[in-house]
Amino acid sequence: MNEWLERLLFSLLVLPAFGFFTYRLQHTWKLLHSLAKGKEEARSPQLGGMIAGGLLQRKMFQEPVAGIMHAGIFWGFLLVSLGTAETMLQGIFHVDFGSLFGPGFLYACFLHLQEFGNAMVAVAILFAFSRRLFFPPARLVSLPQAAKQDAMVVLGFILSLVLSALFVLGCRAHLTGSAGIPSDLVPISFALTNWLPISSPENWFYASQGLWWWHVLTLCGFVVFLPFSKHQHLIWVWPNLLFQSTKGTGRLRPMEFAEDAESFGVGKAEDFTWKQYLDAISCVECGRCTSVCPATTTGKPLDPRSMIHHLKDAFQQLQTPEKAAIPLIGGNGLVHPDELWSCTSCGACMQACPLGIEHIPAIMDMRRYLTMTEGAIPADLQVTLEKVENQNNPWGFNNAQRADWAKGLEVPILAEKKSVDYLFWVGCAGSFDERYKKVSRDFSSILKKANVDFAILGTEEKCNGDTARRAGNEYLADMQIRGNIETLRKYEFKKVVTACPHCFNTFKNEYPDFDYKVDVMHHSQLLAELLKEKRITPMQASDKKLTYHDSCYLGRHNEEYASPRETVASTHTDIVEMPRNKEKGFCCGAGGARMWMEETIGDRINVNRAQEAIDTGAQVVATACPFCMTMVRDGVQASGKGDEVVVKDIAELVAESL
DSSP, X not given: OOHHHHHHHHHHHHHHHHHHHHHHHHHHHHHHHHTOTTTSOOOOOOHHHHIIIIISOGXXXXXHHHHHHXXXXXXXXXXXXXXXXXXXXXXXXXXXXXHHHXXXXXXXXXXXXXXXXXXXXXXXHHHHHHHHHHSOOHHHHTSOHHHHHHHHHHHHXXXXXXXHHHHHHHHHHTOOGGGOOOGGGSHHHHHHHTTSSOOSHHHHHHHHHHHHHHHHHHHHHHHHHGGGSGXXXXXXXXXXXXXXXXXXXXXXXXXXXXXXXXXXXXXXXXXXXXXHHHHHHHXXXXXXXXXXXXXXXXXXXXXXXXXXXHHXXXXXXXXXXXXXXXXXBSTTSSBOHHHHHTOOOOOHHHHHOTTOOXXXXXXXXXXXXXXXXXXXXOHHHHHHHHHHHHHSSTTOOOGGGTTGGGTTTTOOBHHHHSEEEEEEEOHHHHHHOHHHHHHHHHHHHHHHHXXXXXXXXXXXXXXXXXXHHHTTOHHHHHHHHXXXXXXXXXXXXXXXXXXXXXXXXXXXXXXXXXXXXXXXXXXXXXXXXXXXXXXXXXXXXXOSOEEEOXXXXXXXXXXXXXXXXXXXXTTBSOBOOOSSOGGGOOOOSOTTTGGGSOOOSSSOHHHHHHHHHHXXXXXXXXXXXXXXXXXXXXXXXXXXXXXXXXXXXXXXXXHHHO
């Protein structure tokens, strides 16, 4: 074919394809930019997070087999991209890297890298095909058919790209002169083409040309298809990782209550922030979030992957406003309310996601709409919020009784001392829950034995705001938080210590948004510190087998796994881990305000978790959270093992050992 004719044909294929690709990206980016409108708080670029999550594929290796496969495709594709650059040079200018660099070291390195990269991608893609067809994990089996087909098409495009590249290299290895390359630099490609029924140099040249055009056509088809595929995450994952939040997964951003606001929360497609839609179009629907979600695992309507797909559908509606829009929330909407109320906010989905997608904030924003705008809140949760509003605690007891648990213990009240080293924030459970009052008493006795200078607020303490926030009533949470801050500013103390991970998380990650920062410790951290310093010394360790249950708001949301284990290690000699532990721990079912809601759909989350603890053969289940204690204890009793397995807080175990 005439050189100029080839260049013209190449331009007619490639320029429209890449032009369309650029247009679609620009259209999407403009829409994302238009959604900013001050709804999304400022985010600082996190280059390190992007490198760790993107280039190094850190979270991909949470599943080793899938991680190796994906890394092979991704890292190999980076090398293959050099070949794509050469293809552009060949098509437009009729030159390749060989003519630019000469037949020296650089060109030899390029050929080696091309063969290695293409071969690595080909092997990984063939494995991906086999895995999906013959031994898919459950999270891929549950994919919608359209998503399965999308994945197979993309895998087909990539396989076609790398195989055509390998065959082009192999054919050129059979040529001599300027069009040929040394066969010893591309041994795999040379071996792949050896079986072709070609003998003459002329036919090898035509074969290389035909395969090169196959490669170009595949590239153009892939570029045109990509903007309509879930695999457009190849583009959007980079800004998504770059702008992932650094303020902790346990944090919910506060709301501004504008007087002229027509609604609160997210009730329409245009109410989502640009980052939430960036999450949506970054999602490749791998289902890692789904496989670890306690709601999905126990048959609830919520599926985190589907939730992000709902966001993607909402975003597509904004991209095509001429089509009739489906309501965002409702029985006939994109999102059913039961999906939103099934979330325990445990963070397992966000921890498992390798792309930095933030599921919980989107769910909670829609809860805010249901609660504050529609008033569509489950009846039992509404009763709880009324108790918080009227009595400053979700149990509904008179707040004047908040310090009754401490009667006869000579626990100091901060109002009487004004200044202490530690403010013991007892929390609502530690003040009103009959079972957890014992934990408050035991922890106080430990502090006294260790000569820790501490005090409690007593009746001045109020609910920390967690329940109201996760229930979607941000206005009530705002009042609780600001009231507590006003009280705390009256006194002097070095640190706050609390036995409740929800209080711990709220003080650590959410109170700073209200211009109040305090050094806060969970009681497991202080107990571990006191044990290390030998300010308390267990007399004798128990030989009963013990397993520890990780609290989501202490562990996954705040990455505290060591202190509780160090604490129980001082009290028991036989400790066994549950299969799902630490960052892969399974929720008790009480987070996200689910503590106050009946579980009427599917299996009970707490029974699922309790059975896992029972299956370890443990006689003691240690917890470090009042909600976890209640849920696991109820789960053990529901499993018929209440007489054989006891559930205790780590503070109780330490107190018993002194």
